[in-house]
Amino acid sequence: MKRILTMLVLAAAALFAPAAMADISTFRSTMSGPSEVPPNPSPGYGVAEIVIDDVAHTMTMMIPFNDLLGGTTAAHIHCCVGTPLDPLGVAAPATETPTLSGFPLGVTSGVYNVTMNLLDPTTYSTAFLTANGGSAASAEAAFIAGILGNTAYLNIHTNLYPGGEIRGYLVNVAVIPEPSQWMMLSLGLFATGLAVRRARRK
Known part of the structure; x- marks a missing residue:
């Protein structure tokens, strides 16, 4: 569970970091x-x-x-x-x-x-x-x-x-994220939610 949450945080950071560090x-x-x-x-x-x-x-x-x-x-x-x-x-x-x-x-x-x-x-x-x-x-x-x-x-x-x-x-x-960035983040959250749900069932 902790590993999944850590991966989610890192993915979100990677998604928004380019905008924050833009030249x-x-x-x-x-x-x-x-x-x-x-x-x-x-x-x-x-x-x-x-x-x-x-x-x-x-x-x-x-x-x-x-x-x-x-x-x-x-x-x-x-x-x-x-x-x-x-x-x-x-x-x-x-x-x-x-x-x-x-x-x-x-x-x-x-x-x-x-x-x-x-x-x-x-x-x-x-x-x-x-x-x-x-x-x-x-x-x-x-x-x-x-x-x-x-x-x-x-x-x-x-x-x-x-x-x-x-x-x-x-x-x-x-800096406002592009719609495609929001979609990628939403899909990532959805996939993470499914993974957490399956892990709990096991």
């Missing part, structure tokens, strides 16, 4: 005017997805945004200050300045999609690079630590709100 982390930033510092009444919003691969040293950003009151002038990831639960404070841009390369400017709605090399010094603002060791590798470590620590936010600046019209902290997306 790819996904973050979401839900941006709005009320989330800015100071808050503003903009109806603008966006739900961005940021995927960091710390083995390939890449960051892929998908940033849709809509209904801004002003025309876009810049967008950055800022690091590192505050948290989603205590969002006071303004951090300098961690990513390139004056804006992310290729970000659509002068518009109120749009989509930005890019993959950046985290080991390229031009990915970071000069100030962030200098403040974090002067090399892309040290800047990457500080940048990822800031994001994992919930102290980085994404915002979009416009001509009406030069300090930022919409803003949202980067929050780690919880």
